């Protein structure tokens with residue numbers, strides 16, 4: 001053999017970070033080369049936004065607080081909904097890695113296995129960021145107006161980022177547990193659809209039936225939507241910001257180690 | 270821990286999937302720089318064994334060490350010294366051949382420069398230079414297998430597991446793969462290869478372990494296994510049915526098999542030179558003329574069939 005091989009001599013945690021960077025790069029390359037999926041990243045949010053604004057706008061405007069247009073109300077909800085559904089991509093990517101046997105390869109390497117999941121989650125963060133940007137620009141084009149200051153924009157970005165991470169990690173668990181990519185698709189759908197619709201994303205919760213209202217007002221998606229809405233529209237944020245932060249961080253603290261444990265176990269018995 | 274002479278040691282390995290006992294106490298030892306072929310039919314437990322040895326799968330009982338490292342207690346140490354080419358190609362479909370190699374090299378903790386240089390070397394060696402810039406998704410089955418093997422060699426591990434590396438390859442690619450494997454052996458790599466093909470085990474391996482139904486049913490060198498099934502056979506083909514009847518009359522009980530369509534008779538011989546002569550003399554005396562004759566040495570196929578045949582019979586009877 002002609003080539004002299006040199007191995008890295010960094011401390012273990014730096015090597016773990018390096019593994020994550022390598023896997024983030026891999027997943028990002030996947031996203032870029034999956035051209036059809038990438039198109040969805042652009043067009044799906046535009047479609048949702050325009051359709052919801054056009055279909056529900058007229059009927060719902062009366063039930064909104066005075067002076068709030070439906071497009072302004074909708075923006076926060078549609079961003080959260082798009083990001084929540086966007087996490088399906090993470091679940092599918094994880095699941096298809098597991099089906100294809102490439103995970104066996106990764107497992108047989110001296111690498112940090114959590115990096116496989118980190119790669120998908122973080123690259124998805126970038127993709128969702130892009131979706132969100134497209135939506136905000138489209139929103140501005142069809143009448144959305146915001147009063148957010150630069151400092152509020154930072155909070156908005158942080159909040160969306162935290163929500164995306166928490167949801168993508170959750171989705172990665174579905175990806176690890178599901179037996180097939182098809183199963184991932186319906187599983188994520190039956191979890192995310194009710195969660196986003198039984199929330200304040202598209203309509204105010206006040207007019208919902210009492211049981212539904214109790215659920216909708218307390219579930220995490222509503223907290224995020226309300227916090228985001230307040231930041232975008234310059235209305236009082238109340239406790240929604242802190243509660244969202246707690247939900248997001250709490251989810252990550254519980255889910256990341258759990259996902260890592262599940263991923264290591266899967267197939268190893 | 271001092272390194273043993275045996276790079277791979279497996280003692281009384283047992284594994285069940287639920288109530289399905291897949292491995293029923295496997296024992297294996299592979300000496301440094303040699304190749305062991307694990308030979309067995311579909312469902313014998315070959316892949317299960319390889320997955321356990323390469324830290325992918327847990328097991329219920331027994332002990333497995335690779336280079337002195339226990340696969341259960343010290344999986345990371347094991348992973349540093351092994352390369353795995355699984356039964357289904359485990360390459361990233363969306364990445365190019367080159368990207369696959371470099372990425373895996375980096376995950377083996379090679380420096381970037383080493384990983385890149387080694388990738389080029391392997392692309393050259395595996396005849397993938399032209400395809401190096403294309404996504405692996407566009408590769409043919411044979412190219413994918415080559416890339417898969419190249420990937421597992423990226424960090425030059427001293428121990429390699431090859432799970433059916435030539436299944437699904439055309440004869441030419443198969444021979445090319447054998448050449449690559451032979452080069453690995455010359456370089457002193459310790460190899461555990463699984464296969465359903467007897468000629469493959471015969472061609473490549475120093476020792477062969479035959480497993481069926483999760484049990485070792487025979488082991489030894491190819492020559493040892495062949496001698497177990499034993500004797501050479503002489504096949505005599507006559508000109509017509511009359512000739513066959515006449516020949517059978519002459520040879521009597523020596524005939525173990527006849528084929529009326531081909532007008533041929535088979536007899537077992539112990540000493541090829543003497544026995545063939547005797548048979549010819551007897552036939553000439555009786556004025557029986559031969560169309561052709563051939564001596565058949567036992568192949569590993571015979572070994573295989575005679576060893577696994579019994580269990581097969583038992584199975585088909587159960588199914589009835």
Ligand SMILES: Nc1ncnc2c1ncn2[C@@H]1O[C@H](COP(=O)(O)OP(=O)(O)OP(=O)(O)O)[C@@H](O)[C@H]1O
Nearest residue numbers: 286289291309310311312313314315316317318356
């Ligand atoms: N994940 C699993 N769950 C349940 N049973 C399994 C699982 N994987 C393998 N088996 C069973 O274990 C037995 C051995 O399978 P294994 O894949 O090791 O066979 P093999 O010798 O590699 O066969 P082949 O030549 O077809 O690759 C089979 O009966 C198979 O059905």
Ligand SMILES: [Mg+2]
Nearest residue numbers: 315316317356
């Ligand atoms: Mg197999």
